[in-house]
Amino acid sequence: MRRVRVVIAKPGLDGHDRGAKVVARALRDAGLEVIYTGLHQTPEQIVETAIQEGADAIGLSLLSGAHMTLVPRVLDLLAAADAADVAVFCGGIIPPDDIDALTGLGIVRIFTPSSSVEEIIAWARAELRPLEVAE
Amino acid sequence: MSLLDRARAGDRRAVSRLLTLLDAAGPGGHPAVAEALRRRDRALVVGLTGPPGVGKSTLTSALIAEFRRRDRRVAVLCVDPSSPLTGGALLGDRIRMQRHVGDGGVFVRSMASRGHLGGLSAGTPAAVRVMEAAGFDVVLVETVGVGQSEVEIAALADTTAVVLAPGTGDAVQIAKAGVLEIGDVYVVNKADRPGAARIVRDLNAMTALNTASARPPVITTVATEDEGTAALVDELVARGIRRDGPTAVADVEYVEDEAALLALYGDAAAPAAHNGHSGLDARARDWLAAAALCLLATADAAGRCAVSPRGAARVLDDRTLVLPDGPGGRLDAHRDVLANPRVGLLFLVPGRRDALRVGGRARIVARAPYLAGLGADGEPAPSAIQVAVDEVVLYERWLPDAF
Ligand SMILES: Nc1nc2c(ncn2[C@@H]2O[C@H](COP(=O)(O)OP(=O)(O)O)[C@@H](O)[C@H]2O)c(=O)[nH]1
Ligand SMILES: [Mg+2]
Numbered sequence: 313m314r315r316v317r318v319v320i321a322k323p324g325l326d327g328h329d330r331g332a333k334v335v336a337r338a339l340r341d342a343g344l345e346v347i348y349t350g351l352h353q354t355p356e357q358i359v360e361t362a363i364q365e366g367a368d369a370i371g372l373s374l375l376s377g378a379h380m381t382l383v384p385r386v387l388d389l390l391a392a393a394d395a396a397d398v399a400v401f402c403g404g405i406i407p408p409d410d411i412d413a414l415t416g417l418g419i420v421r422i423f424t425p426s427s428s429v430e431e432i433i434a435w436a437r438a439e440l441r442p443l444e445v446a447e
Numbered sequence: 448m449s450l451l452d453r454a455r456a457g458d459r460r461a462v463s464r465l466l467t468l469l470d471a472a473g474p475g476g477h478p479a480v481a482e483a484l485r486r487r488d489r490a491l492v493v494g495l496t497g498p499p500g501v502g503k504s505t506l507t508s509a510l511i512a513e514f515r516r517r518d519r520r521v522a523v524l525c526v527d528p529s530s531p532l533t534g535g536a537l538l539g540d541r542i543r544m545q546r547h548v549g550d551g552g553v554f555v556r557s558m559a560s561r562g563h564l565g566g567l568s569a570g571t572p573a574a575v576r577v578m579e580a581a582g583f584d585v586v587l588v589e590t591v592g593v594g595q596s597e598v599e600i601a602a603l604a605d606t607t608a609v610v611l612a613p614g615t616g617d618a619v620q621i622a623k624a625g626v627l628e629i630g631d632v633y634v635v636n637k638a639d640r641p642g643a644a645r646i647v648r649d650l651n652a653m654t655a656l657n658t659a660s661a662r663p664p665v666i667t668t669v670a671t672e673d674e675g676t677a678a679l680v681d682e683l684v685a686r687g688i689r690r691d692g693p694t695a696v697a698d699v700e701y702v703e704d705e706a707a708l709l710a711l712y713g714d715a716a717a718p719a720a721h722n723g724h725s726g727l728d729a730r731a732r733d734w735l736a737a738a739a740l741c742l743l744a745t746a747d748a749a750g751r752c753a754v755s756p757r758g759a760a761r762v763l764d765d766r767t768l769v770l771p772d773g774p775g776g777r778l779d780a781h782r783d784v785l786a787n788p789r790v791g792l793l794f795l796v797p798g799r800r801d802a803l804r805v806g807g808r809a810r811i812v813a814r815a816p817y818l819a820g821l822g823a824d825g826e827p828a829p830s831a832i833q834v835a836v837d838e839v840v841l842y843e844r845w846l847p848d849a850f
Binding site: 336356 | 450459460462463464466467468470471479529530532533534535536537538539541542545548549554555556557559
């Protein structure tokens with residue numbers, strides 16, 4: 313079986329990617345192939361990257377407070393690209409109400425600053441799988 | 448429309464799916480991938496290799512921009528090492544290339560080396576073929592290169608560019624690591640930094656010693672400013688597509704373990720290795736008496752092998768034989784034996800279709816009664832190679848009739 317491939321992206325304008333890098337390294341240590349895309353990615357860039365990289369999952373690091381516009385946009389673009397099966401998870405400072413709203417939209421998991429690296433690794437190992445490849 | 452047709456029509460999802468199918472099932476595992484690998488399309492394949500941090504990814508991005516100015520469709524494969532502990536990988540090359548992500552004429556795919564030695568991942572050659580079949584004009588392959596293991600990229604690419612920069616080890620150090628032997632073109636990136644001129648000087652001095660082939664050019668770039676990249680692209684285009692066929696190594700699938708080998712041949716073929724008789728019985732001795740030619744295989748301490756011709760062997764007893772020196776006077780085999788006593792011998796008799804294989808441990812004998820008659824014209828020989836026999840294998844009806 314091939315390895316799980318995950319794109320870690322940092323949408324939005326703020327310039328902190330420390331958290332995203334910690335998650336990227338944790339997922340590598342969980343045995344995943346992690347494609348890190350750097351700062352200031354637009355939803356269009358993120359989805360296009362996920363398509364080119366054959367990603368099974370996308371992790372979005374969100375600190376800017378714009379998650380309620382950025383995350384739905386990523387999901388819409390994935391659906392439009394016939395890639396709605398790609399699992400999307402988030403990490404960052406997200407208020408509880410928004411967590412419910414995003415989960416309702418189909419985000420598979422949301423990590424907060426209180427989530428430990430071990431928790432992220434355990435989740436990735438248990439939940440992320442290589443997707444079937446459509447013709 | 449087939450997956451390949453869609454990829455050729457510019458559907459990037461289709462390109463991606465071909466690469467994922469290749470990854471999941473290997474070159475022959477899916478009909479669409481097999482179809483892609485059968486095509487004979489050719490792209491200009493460029494390898495970029497060099498130590499970490501010299502600016503390979505930044506330079507790749509600048510090359511994409513320059514090839515796009517020239518209206519070429521560009522595919523990029525970025526290969527980074529997998530973690531030997533977990534098998535996971537952190538692939539960060541495309542950070543430097545994200546400015547091209549909305550461009551439909553550019554496709555970037557990151558690959559983990561998965562512990563494959565040689566700088567590439569096992570799937571890279573076939574991935575290059577898929578990109579060629581998908582209609583890209585140029586395929587850029589970025590690999591981390593710090594040692595001799597990078598010859599694979601040289602075999603895959605039309606042109607291999609070795610990238611160096613100030614502050615990542617001087618050219619002499621890098622030459623020692625062997626990377627310099629594979630470069631068709633040398634790029635000194637970060638030419639805006641102090642120390643670049645010195646690397647250029649050192650490289651020119653080193654390539655001047657290279658008399659065997661055309662002297663590789665040294666090109667300076669500032670990848671962050673797109674400086675020098677047009678000249679580099681001119682050079683790459685001028686060198687052109689050099690391989691005769693479409694990336695010949697791409698179609699190859701390697702056998703990496705015994706289980707895979709037996710899957711090809713079946714168990715019947717299995718027991719051949721190192722299980723012959725352990726002594727020279729009467730039949731083997733008769734055979735050796737008739738043999739006029741012996742091929743002696745030796746290896747040095749590092750395991751590098753050589754084969755040298757010998758004459759007839761003399762049997763001392765059922766566990767020992769002696770090989771006189773040949774007329775050539777070369778001491779390669781002797782030196783190997785001093786470093787590594789393991790030898791293999793193959794005895795041949797002209798006109799016979801069978802062959803006798805002997806394996807054992809050799810020593811060089813300086814004084815022994817039997818040396819007296821072993822030299823040329825019955826003179827005493829200075830030394831002989833004495834072999835303690837560990838295995839004897841007869842190959843029946845093995846050689847072609849004409850032999
Ligand atoms: N000053 C200078 N820095 C550069 C140049 N090219 C790349 N860099 C920087 O060198 C660092 C490593 O670059 P990267 O392309 O990731 O190197 P790679 O590891 O060889 O792929 C980055 O910070 C780049 O911005 C250059 O021409 N001049
Ligand atoms: Mg790089």
